[in-house]
Amino acid sequence: MLNALTIDLEDYWDVYSHDWLGVEIEPTEAVLQNTQWFLETLKRFDVKATFFVLGGVAKVFPNLIKQVAEEGHEIASHGIGHTQIFKLDKKGFRSDIVESKKLLEDLVSRPVCGYRAPAFSIMPETRWALEVLAEVGFEYDSSVFPISGARYGWPGFHKGICKVELSSGRNIIEVPMSTISVLGRSLPVGGGGYVRYFPYWFTRWALRCIQRQRPGIVYLHPYEIDARSKRIDIEHLSPEDQRKAIRHHKMQLRNRKTMGEKIIKLLSEFEFAPIREVITGCGNLRSCAINGAG
Ligand SMILES: [Zn+2]
Structure with missing residues (x-):
């Protein structure tokens, strides 16, 4: 069974600053170094992946995106x-x-047909986004997390890749994130933070279970192998927002030192390909209707 390897190509400091500090900065050069590590490692294992590229990174570092495409990745x-x-x-x-x-498309001279929402934000209340994606010409979306999470999730969504029939008569393929049922609960697996937090044996066990039934969908971020930190400025936030920002930052930095090793194990033990493949x-694909798309 081929699993999908996906990398959300963004810079930690840029995204953290935007999402948690409400301050706009440009992507930092860390994204260049971290993405090079991924490109070299993927080359070593002869694996091609799908890179979901953040436009802000493409604007500041266009040559990086060209390089990713030239190396055969989606x-x-x-x-x-x-x-x-x-x-x-x-x-x-x-x-x-x-x-x-x-x-x-202008940068890589190839059609771009896949989309992933920031922080998996296609949920029941934003299901209308699937219609907009289809209208604009995207063929697949990979943003739904079929869990009940604090910040994201679409509980009850189909667990496998499916064709979503939209109310306009169009359709779009959805490639949901991987989950596994443990004691009746859907647990997220195979994704950035979850690969970092869980011991490797758990990720391996979960992916082996999943790939008996359907392709596993693994997602990673270039910065997850980068254990360097720097001072963050939170004084402008309310005390509550400061607490949230610090908590998120600490979670994001957890287990980064061992992440490279885990990725190498994944690449040596599982078969991966880009989503299109x-x-x-x-x-x-199984068709699934989403009701009440508004
Ligand atoms: Zn992102």
Whole structure:
């Protein structure tokens, strides 16, 4: 069974600053060094992946995106500015994805047909985004996390790759994040933070269980192997927001030192491909309707 390897190509300091500090900065050069590590490691294992590229990174480091494409990886969109969809209206979302699709297609001279939302923000209340993605010409989305999470999740969504029939008559393929049922609960596995927090044996066991039934979807971020930290400025935030920002930052830095090793083990023990290839390998996809798309 082929699993999908996906990398959300963004810079930690840029995204953290935008999402948690409300301050806009440019992506830092750390994203260059960290992405090079991924490119070299993928080359070593002869694995191709899907890179969901944040438009902000593509604007500042266009040559990096060209290099990723030239090395044979699939380029897909992670939007422009990492704003969660529930903070945008339809018009704002549409202009974000249209701009990012064009930016990437101009850079790599290939059609960009996949999208991943910032922080998995396609949820029941933002299901309308799937319709907008299909309208704009995206063929697949990989943003739904079929869990009940604090910040994201669409509990009850189909666990495997499926074709979502939209109310307009269009459809879009959804590639949901991997989950596994443990004691009746859907647990997220195979993704950045979860690979870092759980011991490797758990990720391996979970992925082996999943790939008996369907492709596993692994997602990683370049910065997850980067254990360097620096001072963050939170004085402008309310005490409550300061606590949240610090908690998130500490979680994000956890276990980064051992992440490179875990990624190498994953690459040596599992078969991976870009999402487009994994979708093709699935053959006929199950259709699923999402009710009440508004
Ligand atoms: Zn992201």
